[in-house]
Amino acid sequence: MIDGESRMWKKLSDALGRNEYYLLWLKDAWPYLTGALLLSILQIATMAVAGNPWGISGAITNWGAWTIEALGGSVEHWYYFSSESARAVLDRGILQDPVSIRNFGIIAGALFSVLIASSFKLKKIRTGKQVTAAVLGGLLMGYGMRVALGCNIGAFYSGISVLSLAGWVYGVFLLLGAIVGGKLLVRFFM
DSSP, X not given: OHHHHHHHHHHHHHHHHHOXXXXXXXXXXXXXXXXXXXXXXXXXXXXXXXXXXXXXXXXXXXHHHHHHHHTTOXXXXXXXXXXXXXXXXXXXXXXXXXXXXXXXXXXXXXXXXXXXTTOOOOOOOOOHHHHHHHHHHHHHHHHHHHHTTSOIXXXXXXXXXXXXXXXXXXXXXXXXXXXXXXXXXXXXXX
């Protein structure tokens, strides 16, 4: 039975590997222009449906607050969650938060994309330096996203799409940070 299933999946994989539409739309990388146009269309749709620009990091902050409250803690006296609008979002819950729903869609879509393109891999951790670099990088990005009041999507992409000077300033410093971070990563962790 297992051999029969293996042969069936092998035949399906071989057939997909020869299908020009699968290769064009799912396996091969899309041109940058196509990606830019699709992102622009999705940004317009997000503004039309949700009434606010695309953002990610605000919901992640709320996820932390919902987790703390689920474990019996309280965030109502924290400055970030002291406003009525922040409390209203927390009171509505995660399934009534449009930004959280979009984040779940991004996670599911990314997983679906790598699975359909046969690109999903679990990689072995080679050294403790990799773990240190990943944890340090994640903490710095998380801290930076809250200090900047947004991540590269909310502060940069959405900022530029509404012609905000702050979006362009964020973009310049995002580029500089990537250059410096890349050099530090190569020097100390590779």
